[in-house]
Amino acid sequence: MHEFPLTRELVLIGGGHSHALILKRWGMKPLPGVRVTVINPGAVAAYSGMLPGFVAGHYERAELELDLVRLARFAGARVLLGRATGIDQDNRLVHIENHPPIRYDTASIDIGITSAMPELDGFADHGVAAKPLERFATQWDAFQTAARRGEVPPQMAVIGGGVAGAELAAAMAYRLGDLPQMEITLIDRGEILSEMRAPTRHRLLETLARLRVTLRPQTQVIRVEADRVTFSDGSTLGSCFTLGAAGARPYGWLADTGLDLHDGFVSVGPTLQSSDPRIFAAGDCAHLSHDPRPKAGVYAVREAPVLFDNLRACLSDGTNATLRSYLPQKDYLKLISLGGKSALADKAGLVTSGPLMWRWKDRIDRKFMRKLKDLPAMTPPALPAQMAEGLRDEALGKKPMCGACGAKVGGDILHRVLSEQPGVERRDVLHLAGDDAALLTHGDTWQVASVDHLRAFVEDPVLMTRITAIHALGDVWAMGASPQAALMTVTLPKMSSALQEGWLSEIMQAARDVFTAEGAEIIGGHTAMGTEFSVGFSVTGLLDQPITLKGARPGDQIVLTKPLGTGVMLAAEMEMKANGRDMEAAYASMVKSSGEAAQILGNAHAMTDVTGFGLAGHLLGICRASEVGATIRLDDVPLLPGALDQSAAGMRSTIYPANRAYAAEYQGPEGARADLLFDPQTAGGLLACLSSIRAEKCLIALRAAGYEAALIGEITEGPVRLTVEA
Structure with a gap:
């Protein structure tokens, strides 16, 4: 529940490293009056720094996952589990797959990059992109488990011979290297690791050779199938897990936003603002027009404090806020996993490798994850010095009151109260004690009627509306009836008129989608303002014979x-x-x-x-x-x-x-x-x-x-x- 009326909407598109850090910072220092929304396809985002270690078997899946649902709860934000598909700058709307558009006053984009190869025949059906990381982690986990069980041959191919492809190939080879039939090939249309300094390239090539990774430079893949890849010369290579790691590609929907782009990436200046000053971008999806840099997670992490301060400044009361500038470092320490618990360190031409470098990298990665997982406990509000008897237990108790059905009045109380109420005898109303819905008759027609109203347990009013609608319809379905009509009641928390319109538009669209799909119609309703968001439906249904x-x-x-x-x-x-x-x-x-x-x-x-x-x-x-x-x-x-x-x-x-x-x-x-x-x-x-x-x-x-x-x-x-x- 928000303590102050809401007047501004901040939308974070993507759950990248910058936005994850902003959610943590927002929870520690919220800006009163701002409702924060984070949009991401899934509930978790993978931390790229630990991905090779996970592939190699050094980390469990949960160790590299950033829990966006938990971070959003800490920040008092809503999390939308969906994929952003577009931005309407004129109307300040973000379009989301399977979700009504949402309004923003200020927005930020941190969606990362993709390694998908839509132009490569068969890759969409049989290939695995290294990014986004969450899907790759899931598919690799399933493949290596199946390979160890002997369900599929451990034949793998990595398309893309840059440092990312080499690092993942080494991790995959290490993980399945104890299988005698293991085969893994690193493929590139040019030279393998051509972008690396000579000492670094030499060390990495030695590692790949020791791990039995076959190199195929100057080779073009033209087709991917479930169990092989085909090259331009007509030859084939057995592969039951084909990974795409060839370069960094922007998501296609950015091209339709109207923002200035550079090779498909959002161009931003020193303040991380795009060509639309209300829209920021950070991480790999952004191009630093004032000081271009390669794609690397270290920049996203260091952009976060600047982005946080600038978003707050743009949303704050006052028009003369000074925005900070982000000046990226000229070089940074590169720590590259070498398959086993060994790593290579490269900075300013100095190269060293070994177990000590792995321990250094592991310590850095775990420190970063602790920063986003160790969230301070929320302290309950202070009570007055003098209070009514029993208030302390009711106000504090062992835990805060649940929402949804956890907030219902107990069944024994309901039974006692309702049994005391005298019934009115009517021929067209059947009182069925304890049943799911009232049963009404209209001549030869049977109709059921019921009502449900829930206080919000999620920050997203669309998700809350969908759940409440399904919950309310449960009583109709339980009686064997077909949904007919619904009356809707909505209580909004205190907010500006612009936000009222935005929230109600989202809520009505969500409700209409649910009831229309079930063959019912919303025939009216009532709105009010209150201390917290709640939504309810009175529903009717028609049937031949009640259950x-x-x-x-x-x-x-x-x-x-x-x-x-x-x-x-x-x-x-x-x-x-x-x-x-x-x-x-x-x-x-x-x-x-x-x-x-x-x-x-x-x-x-x-x-x-x-x-x-x-x-x-x-x-x-x-x-x-x-x-x-x-x-x-x-x-x-x-x-x-x-x-x-x-x-x-x-x-x-x-x-x-x-x-x-x-x-x-x-x-x-x-x-x-x-x-x-x-x-x-x-x-x-x-x-x-x-x-x-x-x-x-x-x-x-x-x-x-x-x-x-x-x-x-x-x-x-x-x-x-x-x-x-x-």
């Missing part, structure tokens, strides 16, 4: 369509203890529609969606209404990545204790996995009871449709209870 909680039969199989764990993952993310890649999986699960799943499960005897009361609470709701019992197999319940580890570490959502109390009929084991049965789910899956034959067919169809569905147990004879088998 309710009452109808489960002994012998029915229990099907769950989505994994559990959103509650602990959101709680962990709020405390900056979740892994960004795990959060990416959690968000993907929450925005996945259950519409197709509901159609597949259309003949269920009983069905509900798993939301705030957790799997145990919602399954017991079916048992209570149907007067049956249920048994589930704990190991068969699917879980989100990271959820079990967070549960084992003691992470719990705010409503967890109330969910345990609400599920009084639970009989089963205790422990981290069992605790996830009481974890509140946001936009969770459907929970259906079907005959054995029907359940097996539905499971096959659900998995074919992309759901991580599972058969988790069966309905038993009463009394009402939930028995869990470890």
Whole structure:
């Protein structure tokens, strides 16, 4: 939640080294009134300095990853997991793949470079680009694992004989060098390592020869296939992993921005401003027009303090702010990995190599990563000297209150309050105690109606809107209905009118996309200003015959369509203890529609969606209404990545204790996995009871449709209870 009204938008396009450092600095020294957005295709960005060490097996994957989700949380920023595709300077909009355009007052570009070779036949389908680093790291990890298992021959080719290609070839050769059949070839259309000084080139060539790397200079690759490359002379070379490392290429969409470019890279002056003074650029995607330099991560790191100060100055109140100038060093220390735990150091013509240089490089790299991973804890606000009894525990407690379904009122409280309310007898309104949605009749037509409203747990209003829409539609799908219409309620935090318009445009587009895809229409709504962002939907649906909680039969199989764990993952993310890649999986699960799943499960005897009361609470709701019992197999319940580890570490959502109390009929084991049965789910899956034959067919169809569905147990004879088998 932002302490002051928002008046300016800062958009960081890309999660490169400069922007990662800016997020850390922003968290330490935010500028009141600015909303920061960082856009990146994935939740993590790889640190280039440690990539060869990872390829060689010296580092685990997590050691070279910069967690942008965690950094964004620390900075109070929103993170958009998508690929930027363009900039509209006239309207100050950044276009993003699968996301509404977002507005900016000031923007910065740090998207790095690519080694993709779109002009090379077959490379897009069978080749691997060295950059972007995240995709390369994933594909290399999979290949070397398969090669060690004997699933593919360890034949590799690296296209591009510069220092980057040579360094990666050495790392790959070292990693798989113990396999007798290992073959790796370094290919270049010119000379290998031609840009290096003679002493450095000689040392690197010696290393490549010792590691059994074959050199193919003056050779042109014309086609890449799954198991070979073809040269211009018609000869071929066996390769099951073909890496492209030939030079630094700019991303193509920069050409359409209208910014001044140099060979496709954004031209910037000493202040790191482009031809549009509202747009900055840093790192490899930028060309320093005042003092050109080669592409190297060291410049991005040293640009960060200058960029940080200049962005703040441009966004600050006052028009006479002085901007700093970035003056790059003439030369820099080059530390090049030599495959094993040995490195070569080169600066100003002096060259040395050996294990000592590796330890030096390793220390530098780990220090940089600690700078971005060791984030200071957020201190809670001070309380007054005199306060009401109980305020200290409520205000501070053990942890801040969760958002989403973790912020619900407990089921036992709801049950007591609602049971005290007298019902009004109407022939056209059916009161089904505890069911997912109200059931209305209009002549021969059945209609369901429900409402859901969530306080924000992510800074991105688009992602929050999509999740809330899917969450609200869950009640319609659980009754077997087709979505019909929605009324929307939005509370915006305090902000300027320009930001109000921008936020509402993004929110409405996101909501419209979700409901239109499900065959429904937004028919109205209400907006308000408040202390924090929240969004909700009142939804209706049409159906022929409702599926309710009452109808489960002994012998029915229990099907769950989505994994559990959103509650602990959101709680962990709020405390900056979740892994960004795990959060990416959690968000993907929450925005996945259950519409197709509901159609597949259309003949269920009983069905509900798993939301705030957790799997145990919602399954017991079916048992209570149907007067049956249920048994589930704990190991068969699917879980989100990271959820079990967070549960084992003691992470719990705010409503967890109330969910345990609400599920009084639970009989089963205790422990981290069992605790996830009481974890509140946001936009969770459907929970259906079907005959054995029907359940097996539905499971096959659900998995074919992309759901991580599972058969988790069966309905038993009463009394009402939930028995869990470890």
